[in-house]
Amino acid sequence: MEHIEQKYLEIKQKLFDKVYQSLNEKQRDAVFTVNDPLLVLAGAGSGKTTVLVRRIAFIIRYGNAYYSEYIPYGVDERRVAELENALTLPTSEIEEFILPQFASDACAPYRILAITFTNKAANEIKERLSKMFPDDEATASEIVTGTFHSVCVRILRRHGDRMGYRDGFTIYDTDDTKKAMLEAMRRCSIDEKLLPVKGVMNAISRAKDSLLTPDLFAMEAGGDFRKKQISRVYETYQMLLRESNALDFDDLIMQTVLLLKNHEDVRKSYQQRFRYVCVDEFQDTNIAQLQLTVLLSGFYQNLMVVGDDDQSIYKFRGATIENILSFDRTFPNAKVIKLEQNYRSTQTILDAANAVIAHNAGRKGKTLWTAQGDGAKIQQICCDDQNAEARQIIDTVNRAVAKKEATYRDFAILYRTNAQAQSIEKAFARAAVPYRVIGGTRFSDRKEIRDAVAYLQLINNHDDNLRLRRIINEPRRKIGDKTLEAIATIAAEQNCSQFEVIATADRYTALDRSRNTLLQFASLIEGLTEAAKTVAPDVLFDMMLDRSGYRQMLIDAGAEEAERLENLDEFKSGILEFMKENEEPTLTGFLEETALVADVDRYDESADAVVLMTVHSAKGLEFPNVFLPGMEDGLFPGMQTVTAGEAEMEEERRLAYVAITRAKKQLYILHTRSRLLYGQTMYNPISRFVSEIPSSLIEKKEDPYAMKTAPRGTFGVATGAYNTYRGAMAGGNVYGQRGAEAPITQKRTYYSERNPANDITVGKPLTTPKKDTAKTAFRPGDRVKHMTFGTGEILSAKPMGADILYEIIFDRVGTKKLMATYAKLTKL
DNA sequence: ATGGGGCTGCTTTTT
DNA sequence: GCAGCCCCAT
Numbered sequence: 001m002e003h004i005e006q007k008y009l010e011i012k013q014k015l016f017d018k019v020y021q022s023l024n025e026k027q028r029d030a031v032f033t034v035n036d037p038l039l040v041l042a043g044a045g046s047g048k049t050t051v052l053v054r055r056i057a058f059i060i061r062y063g064n065a066y067y068s069e070y071i072p073y074g075v076d077e078r079r080v081a082e083l084e085n086a087l088t089l090p091t092s093e094i095e096e097f098i099l100p101q102f103a104s105d106a107c108a109p110y111r112i113l114a115i116t117f118t119n120k121a122a123n124e125i126k127e128r129l130s131k132m133f134p135d136d137e138a139t140a141s142e143i144v145t146g147t148f149h150s151v152c153v154r155i156l157r158r159h160g161d162r163m164g165y166r167d168g169f170t171i172y173d174t175d176d177t178k179k180a181m182l183e184a185m186r187r188c189s190i191d192e193k194l195l196p197v198k199g200v201m202n203a204i205s206r207a208k209d210s211l212l213t214p215d216l217f218a219m220e221a222g223g224d225f226r227k228k229q230i231s232r233v234y235e236t237y238q239m240l241l242r243e244s245n246a247l248d249f250d251d252l253i254m255q256t257v258l259l260l261k262n263h264e265d266v267r268k269s270y271q272q273r274f275r276y277v278c279v280d281e282f283q284d285t286n287i288a289q290l291q292l293t294v295l296l297s298g299f300y301q302n303l304m305v306v307g308d309d310d311q312s313i314y315k316f317r318g319a320t321i322e323n324i325l326s327f328d329r330t331f332p333n334a335k336v337i338k339l340e341q342n343y344r345s346t347q348t349i350l351d352a353a354n355a356v357i358a359h360n361a362g363r364k365g366k367t368l369w370t371a372q373g374d375g376a377k378i379q380q381i382c383c384d385d386q387n388a389e390a391r392q393i394i395d396t397v398n399r400a401v402a403k404k405e406a407t408y409r410d411f412a413i414l415y416r417t418n419a420q421a422q423s424i425e426k427a428f429a430r431a432a433v434p435y436r437v438i439g440g441t442r443f444s445d446r447k448e449i450r451d452a453v454a455y456l457q458l459i460n461n462h463d464d465n466l467r468l469r470r471i472i473n474e475p476r477r478k479i480g481d482k483t484l485e486a487i488a489t490i491a492a493e494q495n496c497s498q499f500e501v502i503a504t505a506d507r508y509t510a511l512d513r514s515r516n517t518l519l520q521f522a523s524l525i526e527g528l529t530e531a532a533k534t535v536a537p538d539v540l541f542d543m544m545l546d547r548s549g550y551r552q553m554l555i556d557a558g559a560e561e562a563e564r565l566e567n568l569d570e571f572k573s574g575i576l577e578f579m580k581e582n583e584e585p586t587l588t589g590f591l592e593e594t595a596l597v598a599d600v601d602r603y604d605e606s607a608d609a610v611v612l613m614t615v616h617s618a619k620g621l622e623f624p625n626v627f628l629p630g631m632e633d634g635l636f637p638g639m640q641t642v643t644a645g646e647a648e649m650e651e652e653r654r655l656a657y658v659a660i661t662r663a664k665k666q667l668y669i670l671h672t673r674s675r676l677l678y679g680q681t682m683y684n685p686i687s688r689f690v691s692e693i694p695s696s697l698i699e700k701k702e703d704p705y706a707m708k709t710a711p712r713g714t715f716g717v718a719t720g721a722y723n724t725y726r727g728a729m730a731g732g733n734v735y736g737q738r739g740a741e742a743p744i745t746q747k748r749t750y751y752s753e754r755n756p757a758n759d760i761t762v763g764k765p766l767t768t769p770k771k772d773t774a775k776t777a778f779r780p781g782d783r784v785k786h787m788t789f790g791t792g793e794i795l796s797a798k799p800m801g802a803d804i805l806y807e808i809i810f811d812r813v814g815t816k817k818l819m820a821t822y823a824k825l826t827k828l
Numbered sequence: 829a830t831g832g833g834g835c836t837g838c839t840t841t842t843t
Numbered sequence: 844g845c846a847g848c849c850c851c852a853t
Contacts, residue, residue: 118842149843173843249843284842317841417839422844439841473829480829596843616840638839655840678838679844 004080005071011083012102016066018087019095023047023054030337031055032066034276037331038304039324043368044353044661045344045622048306052278053125055304056112056143057132059276062099063106070104107275109142113296115151116280119597121620122146125280144274148289149249149596152256156247159266163255168588170246170461171595175450177201177248180466184237188229195229203230204237208250209286209318211257214238243497245463253288260295271299282307282327286318294330303331309364310357313616313655315647325364342368344622344664346375352667352693353660359692360650368661380669380690383703386420386629386677389670390427392703393627396668397433397610400625408434411610412623414659416636419677420629421612428610429763436759438613444594448554448564449571453594455544459528460587462499465491472502475553477517486510487518499525524548537590538575609760615659626663629670632684635677656689669698777804777820783828784808786818791828 020028030040030051042048086098116122122145130140146154153171160169172180181201185192207217214235221227241247247255260267277297279285282305285293297303305327312321328334342350350368357363383389393413400406413424418440428435443449451474454467465488473479490508491498503522505511511518524547532540545551545568554561554568578593579585611623630636637652660667671686690698778784782794792810804820818825 147843171843174841252843314841316839419838419844476829478829482829614840616842635839640839652840676844 004075004077007080008071008075008083009069011080011087013066014087015083015094015098016062016102019091019099020054021091023050024339024341026337026339026341027051030339031058033335033337034059034064034067035302037301037327037334039282039327039334039336040304040306040339041324041336041364041366042306042308042339043342043366044308044311044658045342046339046368047343048280048308048339049121049124049128051339052114052280052306053128053132056114056129056276056278059107059112060109060133060139060143061106062102063104065099065102065104068102068104109139110144111273111275112278113144113151113274113276114146114278114280115293116145116147117284119147119150121280122150147596148292149252152252152292153592153596155256155259155270156252159259159263160255162263162266163259164242165247165255166245166463168245168461170244170457170464170467171252171592172241172246172248172466173595174249175445176246176466179470180240180244180246180248181233181237183466184233184240187236188232190229190233195226200230200233203227204234205250206318207234208248208254209288211254211288211291213258240465243463244465245461246466250288253286253292257288257291257295260292267295267298270296275300276302277304279303279305280307283309283312283321283324284314284319285323286320287323290320290323301331308366309362310360310366310654311619311658313619313651313658315651321362325362338364338366340366340368342370342661343372345370345661346372346665348375348377348697349660349663349667352378352697353657355694355697356653356660356689356692357657360653362647362650376666377699378667378669378693378697379701380698381671381701381703382686383670383672384674385672386423386675387427388703389629389672390424392670393424393629393668394427394431394433396627398431406624407608408610409605409608410624411627412618412621412625412662413610413612413627413629414615414618414662415612415628415630416615416638416655417630417677418614420635423676424612424629425761428612429761432763434609434760434762436607436609436611436761438611439617443567443570446564446567448567451550452541452545452568452571453591455528455548455550456541456587457591458499458525459532459540459544460591462525462529463497465498468498468502471548472521475549477521479514479517479521483511483514483518532587537579537585537587538572540587541572541575607760615655615662618662619658622662622664624664625666625668626659627668627670628659630672630675631669631687631690632671632675633687634682634684635675636687637689653689656687778806778825778827784825785828786810786825 016032017028020031023031024047027047027050030038031054034055040048040051042051083098086094089098114122114125116125126140126143126145129143129145130137133139144151156163156165156169160166178197178201181197181204182192185195185197185200212220214231217234218228218231221231241251260270274296277293279293284307293303293305305324307324309321309324312319312324315321328336345353345368347370350370354367381389381392383392397408397411400410401408415421415424421437421440425435425437444453451471454470457464457467458471469484472484486508487498487501490501490510494501499522501508501511502518503526505515505518505522528540528544528547531543535543551565551568554565574594575590578590582589628636633642636656637649641648641652669690671684671690674681674683676682778794778797780794780796783791784794785791786808790810790812792808795807795809795815797807798805806818806820806825807815808818808825809815
C-alpha cells in the first residue's frame with residue numbers, strides 16, 4: 001500500500017506539472033508552494049507578476065493540493081492507473097475535470113491579501129486576477145489587493161478611533177507635510193537656516209519608517225544637539241497633525257502597526273482573516289512595512305514575499321535591503337526560490353547587466369539567462385555635448401521608424417536626473433518627433449488643483465488647519481498673517497479648532513476688523529458641508545468653485561489663467577470618472593483616492609510616442625530599444641555617490657542594473673565630452689558602470705556631429721581622461737566653474753503642442769516666422785551682437801517675404817548679409 | 829496685504 | 844537654467 005500511495009502523490013504532481021507547463025520549473029515551484037514563509041527572488045523580467053497572480057489563483061482553486069500528502073479514501077491500483085491515463089488528456093481537460101479533485105483546504109478569496117507599492121502594480125494584479133477567473137467576477141474582486149498605504153487606510157478607517165483619530169481624517173501629502181513641519185519649527189523657534197526643513201522632514205520620515213515615536217526618538221537622540229532639536233520638532237509636528245485630525249504617508253503605516261501591536265482584538269481579527277499574505281517588490285520595504293506584513297500574517301504564517309535585491313533602489317526613502325537579504329534568517333523555515341530565466345532581453349543585454357551587478361558585494365547572487373539568443377551588440381556612442389547626444393537619439397529613432405523597423409513607442413530614453421530631460425525634450429520638439437515625458441511636475445502639484453482639493457478637504461474635515469490656511473485667502477479675502485496668527489492663538493487658548501474660532505469670530509475682540517469676512521467664510525464652508533451630504537461630488541465641486549469665487553477669480557484674470565480653468569475642468573472629469581467607478585462615491589472616498597493615487601499611472605503604453613523618464617520610474621517597465629544618455633561619472637553615478645561610501649555606490653550600481661535590464665532588443669549607451677547641466681558645464685569621463693561591461697558586448701561609435709576642433713577622441717584617450725578625472729573627483733571638483741559663459745538663447749524654430757488626452761507632445765517647425773520678428777527687427781544704425789561674428793552695426797534692412805535681410809558691418813569680420821530668422825542677433 | 833525683484837539650491841520618488 | 848522663496852517697497 002505504501003507504494004501505491006507514493007505513486008498516487010507522484011502522479012498527482014505530474015498532472016499539475018502538465019497543466020502548468022507554460023511556466024518553468026522554478027516558477028511552478030513558486031506557484032505550488034503555498035504554505036509557510038516563502039521568498040521568491042525574482043530577477044528582472046523573470047515573470048514575477050505571473051507567478052504572483054497564478055499562485056493566488058492556485059490557492060483559491062486547489063489550496064495546498066500539490067504538496068499535501070493527503071491520500072483520499074479508496075486510492076488503489078485502479079484509481080492510480082486511471083490518473084496515469086489522464087496524463088495523456090489535453091491539459092484543458094485535466095484542468096477542468098481532474099485537478100479539482102485534488103483540492104486541499106482551498107482558500108476563500110477574501111482571506112488572501114496582496115500588497116504592492118504602487119497603484120499601478122496593484123491594478124495590474126487585479127486585472128490579471130480577474131482574467132484568471134473569467135466567468136466569476138466575484139472571486140477576483142474579493143481578493144484584497146492594494147498598496148501598503150491603501151491597505152493601512154482601510155484598517156485605520158475602521159479602527160482609527162483606537163489610535164485617537166476621528167472619522168474622516170485627512171491624509172497629508174509631501175507638500176502639506178513640509179508646510180506643517182515649517183509651522184512646527186516656527187513654534188519651536190528653530191531657525192530654518194540653521195536646520196533646513198528638508199533634513200528635518202527626512203529624519204522624521206526615517207524615524208517613522210523605523211517605528212520610532214517622538215518619545216523613542218528623544219531617547220535615542222541622547223546628547224546629540226541636532227537630534228534633540230529634531231526631536232522637539234517631531235513632537236510638535238505630531239501634535240499639529242493630531243489637532244488637524246490628519247496623518248502623513250508615514251503615519252498611515254506606523255499608526256497601523258502600532259494599532260495592531262497594541263490592540264490584541266484588532267490584531268487577532270486581521271490575523272485570523274488573512275490566511276495568505278503576499279508582498280510584491282519586497283526589496284523596497286522599510287522596517288514598518290516589514291512589521292506590518294509580519295503582524296498581518298502572524299497567525300497562519302503563510303507569508304510570501306517577491307522581490308529582487310539587485311533592484312533595490314529606494315534606500316533614500318527608507319527601504320532597507322536587509323529585509324530581503326535576511327528574510328530566511330527572520331523566518332528559518334522559509335523556502336527560497338530563485339527565478340533567473342529571463343523572458344525579456346537578449347543574452348547580450350543580460351550579460352552586460354550580470355557583469356555590472358557582479359561588482360556588488362551585498363547581494364544574494366543571481367545570474368540571468370535567456371533562451372532567446374545573443375541579439376545585437378550594445379551601442380556605445382560618444383558625443384560632444386548634450387545637444388549632440390539628443391540629436392544622435394533622434395536620428396536613430398527616425399532612421400528606424402523610416403525603415404519601418406519600429407514605431408515611436410518602441411523607444412525609451414532613461415536618464416538619471418529629471419534635469420537631463422530638458423535638452424532632449426527641446427531637440428524632440430524641434431525635430432517634430434512625438435514624445436512624452438513621464439514624471440517631473442505632476443498634475444496634482446498645480447496650484448489650482450491643490451487649492452480645489454484643499455477646499456474639498458476642509459469641507460470634509462473642518463479640523464484641517466493646514467488646508468484652511470491654504471485657501472482662506474484664496475481668492476483674496478484680505479485675511480493675512482496677522483489675522484491668522486490671532487486665530488491660531490485663540491484656538492490654542494480655547495482648545496478648539498481654528499475653524500471653530502472663525503465660525504464664532506464675533507466673540508473675540510482680537511478679530512474685530514475681519515469679523516465679517518471670517519463669518520462669511522465660515523458660512524461658505526458650512527453651507528458646502530451641508531450640501532455635501534446630499535449632492536454628488538461633481539456638483540459639490542462646481543458649487544465650491546462658484547460660491548467661493550475661485551472660478552470668477554480665474555475668469556477675471558483673463559487669458560493668463562485660462563489654462564488653470566482647463567485644469568480644473570480636467571480635475572472635474574477625474575471626479576466624474578471616480579463616480580463611475582464607485583458605487584457609492586463619497587467625498588471622503590474621492591479625497592482618499594486623490595491623496596493616494598499619483599497621476600503617473602496615466603502612462604498609457606499604447607500611445608505612439610517616444611517615452612522619456614528617469615531610471616527610477618522605469619522600474620518594472622520594458623522597451624524594445626532603450627537609450628541611456630549621460631552615462632558619465634559625475635552624473636551616473638552622481639557626484640554625491642562618487643564621494644560617498646561603498647553602500648551608496650552599490651545602490652547606484654543597482655540603478656544601472658535596472659536601467660540596462662529595461663531593454664529587450666537594443667541598448668544604446670551615450671556619454672558626452674562636455675555637458676551643460678544646472679547652468680554649469682562639466683567634463684565627465686565615461687561611467688564606471690560602462691567600463692564594467694565586457695568590451696566584447698559593446699560596439700563603440702563616435703558622434704558624427706563631432707566638431708572638427710574637438711580632440712580626436714579615441715577611446716584610448718578617453719580612458720586616460722577617465723583616470724585623471726577620477727582623481728580630480730576625489731577632490732570634489734569635476735563640475736565646471738559657476739558663471740561659465742551662458743549660451744545665447746536660441747530663437748524658437750518650432751512650437752510644440754501637447755495633447756492633454758494622451759500627454760504626447762509634437763513639435764512643429766515654424767515655416768512662417770511670426771509677426772514678432774518684425775517687432776524685434778533692427779533698424780540701420782542699431783548696434784547688435786551675433787553669436788559667432790561678435791558685435792556690429794546694421795547697415796540696411798530689406799524685407800524678404802516674411803523675413804528680413806540685414807546687411808551688417810561687424811567690428812571684427814567686416815560686412816555680412818544675414819537673414820533675420822537665422823542670424824540670432826541681440827540688440828546691444 | 830500684496831506684488832515684484834533678487835538670491836539660493838539643486839539626485840532619485842511613491843504613497 | 845530655472846524655480847521657488849524671502850525680503851522689501853508700496
